[in-house]
Amino acid sequence: TQLLEQSPQFLSIQEGENLTVYCNSSSVFSSLQWYRQEPGEGPVLLVTVVTGGEVKKLKRLTFQFGDARKDSSLHITAAQPGDTGLYLCAGAARDDKIIFGKGTRLHILP
């Protein structure tokens, strides 16, 4: 069974600090997506990474796809309260299903 392990599960930091969340697997994925979900809303796509070693930036968010396409990271610089939410990674499994990690719940304290 292919799994995506996200860490940490919970993270609470002060505004202005930097942080990194991880999405790891023992399996290779053809692509990985990162989503952010706020309470009572559906997940919103942040980025899709496809190529091993790829780095994508979205303002203060930097996404990296591992060279072997088994893991990914999301780094946030100078976190702001608006970054608070549940961050989910998702990848296409061998049987064409999309599998989700359990998420990292991020809380930025003002």
Place this chain on the structure above:
Amino acid sequence: GAVVSQHPSRVICKSGTSVKIECRSLDFQATTMFWYRQFPKQSLMLMATSNEGSKATYEQGVEKDKFLINHASLTLSTLTVTSAHPEDSSFYICSATRGVPQETQYFGPGTRLLVL
């Protein structure tokens, strides 16, 4: 583009009634739509995958007679929770892809169901 809507956003019903939730892709044709369930502070749990014009594929442990899925067009899928009970109370989210199932999914805003 790639906007997905859900209706209703919230629904409260009595135990034993049936509830229909609609999922629409507003600006693209969705070859595949997915239905998820999410419990408080947990990740998404895939319930079923539906392709236009064919029967939905349900995940293990999801009762197909309980959760009826219809994907009648390339822009609309419906989930009907039949004879709802309090344990069916949850946040239901749909998503859609434009092409093959493993493409990026675009999510609806979710429907919160409360069964009294």
